[in-house]
């Protein structure tokens with residue numbers, strides 16, 4: 258097809274595009290696609306011949322790429338793609354001929370040539386089979402090639418898994434300020450389990466939730482850890498279920514200055530954290546460390562009796578902060594007036610709060626006030 262002919266087809270379409278019927282338009286679009294494929298082929302073969310004969314040298318260019326960028330006014334990326342196509346087309350003739358005979362499109366040919374470039378040793382053997390099963394659409398072709406790459410390069414995949422295993426790690430360190438920081442890398446399978454668990458513990462954010470996704474993941478990890486410690490299936494270590502032991506003086510618990518407040522491992526906790534953990538000590542066993550006697554408050558029982566907790570769950574049903582609604586499984590029972598300050602452990606003085614809101618209530622006075630307003634307890638002299 259000559260240049261003049263091509264222009265005529267385009268002009269006819271442009272002149273009639275308003276009145277032409279869709280079937281005819283479709284026919285023209287497909288015709289133009291065939292014309293374009295024809296030119297892509299011609300162009301690829303010409304570039305391949307030019308490249309093979311190092312034509313760029315004769316014309317004073319440093320490479321075929323430099324030649325196409327300058328003479329063809331092409332972008333580097335576009336030029337590189339076509340040079341790769343041209344070189345593969347010379348090497349893998351069956352793929353080229355399939356393209357030439359319109360059995361595959363230019364885009365499909367490009368996918369196949371990319372695959373040949375990625376696995377030059379395996380492609381020649383696979384080429385006839387791949388051309389047969391390559392599929393009718395671009396997406397199908399891509400899928401076929403993805404499967405082929407994953408299976409043809411089996412040793413490569415295994416090495417990759419080995420590398421994943423070698424690289425797996427979980428660095429954790431306790432900082433001087435009491436926070437814990439770390440970095441980790443998991444294998445694909447371990448990562449999947451981890452992400453599934455974290456996702457399951459991360460309900461979609463509610464309207465009032467201004468935590469970042471990263472903060473919500475951190476909260477989910479805390480839920481995961483605490484859930485494990487509370488679970489009855491938790492393996493026993495040294496005859497006891499693992500739990501967080503806290504050594505705390507009464508002074509500290511009553512929020513008076515001084516007094517000991519640290520974990521068994523010696524990490525000093527803030528008073529508000531201590532009061533929060535002690536508030537519903539279902540995890541934490543409080544070792545009340547006053548001279549001359551040591552009172553083990555938590556022992557093997559919870560501060561809140563199981564029956565009271567059941568009644569509380571039946572009444573509140575979920576975290577009571579407005580717009581939250583996290584289920585009781587992820588909630589603490591909060592003493593509205595702390596038991597260390599003489600608050601009672603009965604329904605009137607308890608409410609369900611998810612860990613996130615429980616932390617906020619103990620640390621942020623505006624949230625404390627919000628809770629009291631919600632409970633209609635403002636001004637009744639019932640401090641948290």
Ligand SMILES: [Zn+2]
Nearest residue numbers: 533536591592
């Ligand atoms: Zn509390």
Ligand SMILES: [Zn+2]
Nearest residue numbers: 576581611614
């Ligand atoms: Zn909540």
